[in-house]
Amino acid sequence: MAVTETTEGVLGAPALRREGRAKVTGTARYATEHTPPACAYGWPVAATVAHGRVTGIEDGEALAIPGALAVLTHENAPRLVEPDDPTLFLLQNDRVPHRGWYVALAVAETLEAAREMARTVRVGYDEEPHDVLVAADHPDLYHPEWANGGYPGDQHSGDFESAYAAAPHQLDATYGITPLHNHPMEPHASTALWEAGHLIAYDSSQGASTVCQVLAAMFDIEEKQVTVVAEHVGGGFGSKGTPRPPVVLAAMGAQHTGRPVKLALPRREMPAVVGHRAPTVQRLRLGARDDGTLTALQHDVATHTSTIKEFVEQAAVPSRVMYGADGIRTGHRVVRLDVPTPSWMRAPGEAPGMYALECAMDELSFSLGLDPVELRLRNIPETEPESGKPFSSHHLADCLREGARRFGWERRDPRPAARREGDLLLGTGVAASTYPVIVAPSTASVQSMGDGTYHVRVNATDIGTGARTVLAQVAAQELGVALDAVRIDVGSSDLPQAPLAGGSSGTASWGWAVHKACRELRESDGSIVTVDTTSDVEAQEDYARHAFGAIFAEVSADTVTGEVRVRRMLGVFAAGRILNARTARSQFIGGMTMGLGMALTEHSSLDARLGGFVQKDLASYHVPANADVPDIDAHWIEEHDPHLNPVGGKGIGEIGIVGSPAAIANAVHHATGRRLRDLPLTPDRVGVLG
Amino acid sequence: MRPFTFERAASPEQAVSAFAAQPRARYLAGGTNLVDLMKLGVETPEHLIDVSRLPLNEVATTQEGGLRIGANVRNSDLAAHPAVCRTYPALSQALLAGASGQLRNLATTGGNLLQRTRCPYFQDTSAPCNKREPGTGCSAREGANRDMAVLGYSEHCVATHPSDMAVAMAAYDAEVEVLGPEGARTVPAAEFHRLPGDTPEQDTVLRPGELISHVTLGPPPEGARAAYRKARDRASYAFALASAAAVLAVDEGGTVRHAALAFGGLAHRPWRARRAEEALIGARADAQSVGRAVDAELAAARPLSENAFKVPLARSLAVTLFTRLAENPTSPAGT
Numbered sequence A: 001m002a003v004t005e006t007t008e009g010v011l012g013a014p015a016l017r018r019e020g021r022a023k024v025t026g027t028a029r030y031a032t033e034h035t036p037p038a039c040a041y042g043w044p045v046a047a048t049v050a051h052g053r054v055t056g057i058e059d060g061e062a063l064a065i066p067g068a069l070a071v072l073t074h075e076n077a078p079r080l081v082e083p084d085d086p087t088l089f090l091l092q093n094d095r096v097p098h099r100g101w102y103v104a105l106a107v108a109e110t111l112e113a114a115r116e117m118a119r120t121v122r123v124g125y126d127e128e129p130h131d132v133l134v135a136a137d138h139p140d141l142y143h144p145e146w147a148n149g150g151y152p153g154d155q156h157s158g159d160f161e162s163a164y165a166a167a168p169h170q171l172d173a174t175y176g177i178t179p180l181h182n183h184p185m186e187p188h189a190s191t192a193l194w195e196a197g198h199l200i201a202y203d204s205s206q207g208a209s210t211v212c213q214v215l216a217a218m219f220d221i222e223e224k225q226v227t228v229v230a231e232h233v234g235g236g237f238g239s240k241g242t243p244r245p246p247v248v249l250a251a252m253g254a255q256h257t258g259r260p261v262k263l264a265l266p267r268r269e270m271p272a273v274v275g276h277r278a279p280t281v282q283r284l285r286l287g288a289r290d291d292g293t294l295t296a297l298q299h300d301v302a303t304h305t306s307t308i309k310e311f312v313e314q315a316a317v318p319s320r321v322m323y324g325a326d327g328i329r330t331g332h333r334v335v336r337l338d339v340p341t342p343s344w345m346r347a348p349g350e351a352p353g354m355y356a357l358e359c360a361m362d363e364l365s366f367s368l369g370l371d372p373v374e375l376r377l378r379n380i381p382e383t384e385p386e387s388g389k390p391f392s393s394h395h396l397a398d399c400l401r402e403g404a405r406r407f408g409w410e411r412r413d414p415r416p417a418a419r420r421e422g423d424l425l426l427g428t429g430v431a432a433s434t435y436p437v438i439v440a441p442s443t444a445s446v447q448s449m450g451d452g453t454y455h456v457r458v459n460a461t462d463i464g465t466g467a468r469t470v471l472a473q474v475a476a477q478e479l480g481v482a483l484d485a486v487r488i489d490v491g492s493s494d495l496p497q498a499p500l501a502g503g504s505s506g507t508a509s510w511g512w513a514v515h516k517a518c519r520e521l522r523e524s525d526g527s528i529v530t531v532d533t534t535s536d537v538e539a540q541e542d543y544a545r546h547a548f549g550a551i552f553a554e555v556s557a558d559t560v561t562g563e564v565r566v567r568r569m570l571g572v573f574a575a576g577r578i579l580n581a582r583t584a585r586s587q588f589i590g591g592m593t594m595g596l597g598m599a600l601t602e603h604s605s606l607d608a609r610l611g612g613f614v615q616k617d618l619a620s621y622h623v624p625a626n627a628d629v630p631d632i633d634a635h636w637i638e639e640h641d642p643h644l645n646p647v648g649g650k651g652i653g654e655i656g657i658v659g660s661p662a663a664i665a666n667a668v669h670h671a672t673g674r675r676l677r678d679l680p681l682t683p684d685r686v687g688v689l690g
Numbered sequence B: 001m002r003p004f005t006f007e008r009a010a011s012p013e014q015a016v017s018a019f020a021a022q023p024r025a026r027y028l029a030g031g032t033n034l035v036d037l038m039k040l041g042v043e044t045p046e047h048l049i050d051v052s053r054l055p056l057n058e059v060a061t062t063q064e065g066g067l068r069i070g071a072n073v074r075n076s077d078l079a080a081h082p083a084v085c086r087t088y089p090a091l092s093q094a095l096l097a098g099a100s101g102q103l104r105n106l107a108t109t110g111g112n113l114l115q116r117t118r119c120p121y122f123q124d125t126s127a128p129c130n131k132r133e134p135g136t137g138c139s140a141r142e143g144a145n146r147d148m149a150v151l152g153y154s155e156h157c158v159a160t161h162p163s164d165m166a167v168a169m170a171a172y173d174a175e176v177e178v179l180g181p182e183g184a185r186t187v188p189a190a191e192f193h194r195l196p197g198d199t200p201e202q203d204t205v206l207r208p209g210e211l212i213s214h215v216t217l218g219p220p221p222e223g224a225r226a227a228y229r230k231a232r233d234r235a236s237y238a239f240a241l242a243s244a245a246a247v248l249a250v251d252e253g254g255t256v257r258h259a260a261l262a263f264g265g266l267a268h269r270p271w272r273a274r275r276a277e278e279a280l281i282g283a284r285a286d287a288q289s290v291g292r293a294v295d296a297e298l299a300a301a302r303p304l305s306e307n308a309f310k311v312p313l314a315r316s317l318a319v320t321l322f323t324r325l326a327e328n329p330t331s332p333a334g335t
Helices: A020-024 A111-120 A160-166 A208-218 A245-257 A267-273 A350-368 A372-377 A396-407 A467-479 A506-523 A534-538 A581-601 A660-672 B012-020 B034-040 B075-080 B082-087 B089-097 B101-106 B109-114 B165-171 B274-280 B287-298 B310-327
Strands: A040-046 A052-058 A068-073 A102-108 A122-127 A155-157 A169-177 A189-195 A198-203 A226-229 A261-264 A280-288 A294-306 A327-337 A419-421 A424-436 A443-448 A454-457 A486-489 A528-532 A546-558 A564-574 A632-636 B005-008 B025-028 B047-050 B059-061 B067-070 B175-180 B183-188 B211-217 B225-231 B242-250 B256-264
Touching: A040 A111, A040 A245, A040 A267, A052 A068, A052 A102, A068 A111, A068 A245, A102 A111, A102 A245, A160 A280, A160 A294, A160 A327, A169 A350, A189 A245, A198 A208, A198 A245, A208 A226, A208 A245, A245 A261, A280 A350, A294 A350, A350 A372, A350 A424, A350 A581, A350 A660, A372 A396, A372 A424, A396 A424, A396 A546, A396 A564, A396 A632, A424 A564, A424 A660, A443 A506, A454 A467, A454 A506, A467 A486, A467 A506, A506 A528, A506 A534, A546 A660, A564 A581, A564 A660, A581 A632, A581 A660, B012 B025, B012 B047, B012 B175, B012 B211, B025 B034, B059 B082, B067 B082, B075 B082, B075 B089, B075 B101, B075 B109, B082 B089, B089 B165, B089 B225, B089 B242, B109 B165, B109 B211, B165 B225, B165 B242, B165 B256, B225 B310, B242 B310, B256 B274, B256 B310, B274 B287, B287 B310
Parallel strands: A040 A261, A198 A226, A294 A327, A454 A486, A564 A632, B005 B047, B025 B047
Antiparallel strands: A040 A102, A052 A122, A068 A102, A155 A327, A169 A280, A189 A198, A189 A261, A280 A294, A419 A424, A424 A546, A443 A454, A443 A528, A546 A564, B059 B067, B067 B211, B175 B183, B175 B211, B225 B242, B242 B256
């Protein structure tokens, strides 16, 4: 194991979240907890047809409600410069691309009045036919040039068909995942006000710098005329990675009424306007030799996007990374439907793609009579399969072995449906996990205050991850001072510009800039340094950089009801240097919990006739409850990777979700003997087993 | 939310007369469902009559040896009540299987009975729904109907009643005491909710302005044991895909003397399985005869496109409950 260094001192320590006290005592202000004087309230009006045009809007009744201020529609709303992201081009035309699209905004003195106004606005539509259901044989599927993340849509190496045809062992299986929703605890929300031509927005976002840039462009003002504050954010899971309708609507409403406007999305409207994980139908074909080594690997993904924006869930991409084979073919097909626009949800691509690939590997191991850990160990590639690049570091084997040891894997009876405890069938499963190392240029500044303390400024976003704490640790370590000698400000576009909290890249990107600033300050005579890591990031050597992990799960399946519950889950990760043991653990087990939800409970569907999502609240969209997560643990291998950023972390926000659904699904097969390939594994799918 | 007026009732009788003066009134108790529906625009009362502080919060022993439960007894309190745990374990189990701890602390006995369906289309004011807006059509019948009814539905409505508590009460032959403009009357719990027919907007047999005052449980049959079991998507805070409450008494030779079975999650009301019960009386409560009895009941099921799983699930729940109850007839009253 390439453990060459243990973190000592302040970096790596389990430092407490700096804002923890403020959060638990209720003094941390979230986006709509800022109430400027004369603040008004906005409530959006959502389209009730799936496709068509607005023919008329009657707002007389709404405007007669006491406290009514305005109803903004495409006929009277401020004109916007068209943004790159069509989901933000709101109230600019009469087009309705999907059910739930915003067609008006009510603004009133109170929240209640705004809501009642929105309910009484009468919207006429010219309805057109719609289609919202993707299938692997949908006639309008096409091969996109690019999938999300900048990956080529289709890619191949070697000759898959020949390799597959010649393989002594073949597997051909199709896996399905329903649409999924991010549903952060804090809804997308914004408070916006204009002060002498300057737009101030308190926004629930994963990246205030981007929101600032996009607002400036859309409202045709200078970026320095916009301040976006995202000091505390109650989760995002990717859905707040891009600017979202509330900040645009609040800014328009404020501009139109001359009043500050506060707008929090109703929970029920979130599924339609803040993205979702697109459903996927994934076909895996594996060819293997008798010893389990793969010779052929095909991963075909069919998915949907909206009619206004092409977003392709890059689910086949992990099959370009994980295992070598003589012939590899990976590709995506997408169909433009009258659906809400999909977007990032924790580990886009890897989470659904690794579900399919790692279940297929489990199926292959079963048909070969080979232990699934051993099958994976035999297929770890020397170099990144599709690119041929060397890995900067690769410790999947260590994760699998360490996880197997901690989990007690060697005691496993491989026969399915062999363990029974009363009504319960018990089983265990394993899956590998991976996530790419992403890093983006960032700026940051650090100032010596002359009294032994330092002030770090960077527009990082702490979406609950502990980012501000970890960045302070990075600074303290580099400056050689105690953690409490570092003050840090994050979460405002007035701070030095920084990339978003997304792609598990935040800490690496911001940390690199903070590290550089502190080092330069230490080596300089001055008292303040501002740095930009653009050239450093561009100068990185050409390595394949990925974090890896292994997830183990034990489940029970109730033979009376078909209810599957997780008994215990273990993740072991190799993700570079771990910068804060406490917050890292939260990230890992949080991701694993979300993977548990994806495997067992979370499910959304589109209504073919009405055209919208059916599950619109937390009573019907089932995220795991505490009772679903009894015993979950995460460990990590101290991984020294010299080819990363100077802070040494690979990113940990997403790898926990990857692999977890497959580990659980594989455990369900082991428990029951039933191979169920469509998630989630709810009782209607599992069925009575008695 | 539409503006509404609000008053706090001083007595049950005063609440009833206040309602009579305000036809678009609603009684407010725990508010865990009504307030949500008001925010959604599904319920638009013009007047709220707060009955939550009426002195209907006692659980009293009746002369017959049963229990009389005040309509304002909170679900948490009822579930934990020693007499309920001891004598009506299926009721306690059903209550604890419902909602979340926070909701159970607020929700009342009367309110629990009167909660509305969680059909997603009922809660979405932009979707057609005969229950919410008669005559607009049923979106669920050919829509997302996994959670919908398999028994007793009509072309107008396929919604299910969401209560766990009511299922146990139906199996225990509870009676609902109501007070109305025309006085007090009593309705069997198993007949309190109705099937949708062509008036799905009416969940219950309550007449306008009637207020639930108590739920009364008779003494359970001698030697009876009972249990409730619920199948759901997650381990807590999820409505039943299907559930069952079973009460069973067998004689010394193992022959069934008393059998009561009610299903949740299958119909517009707790589904009292009379046909299965009749078939069980005098039989042995083994897997085979219970299975036959339940099959006779479920023969009437007409699954929709996504919910055929409910039939074998309900069967499995009932067979498991009865056979377990029969296995050890002398142990304490519950499982």
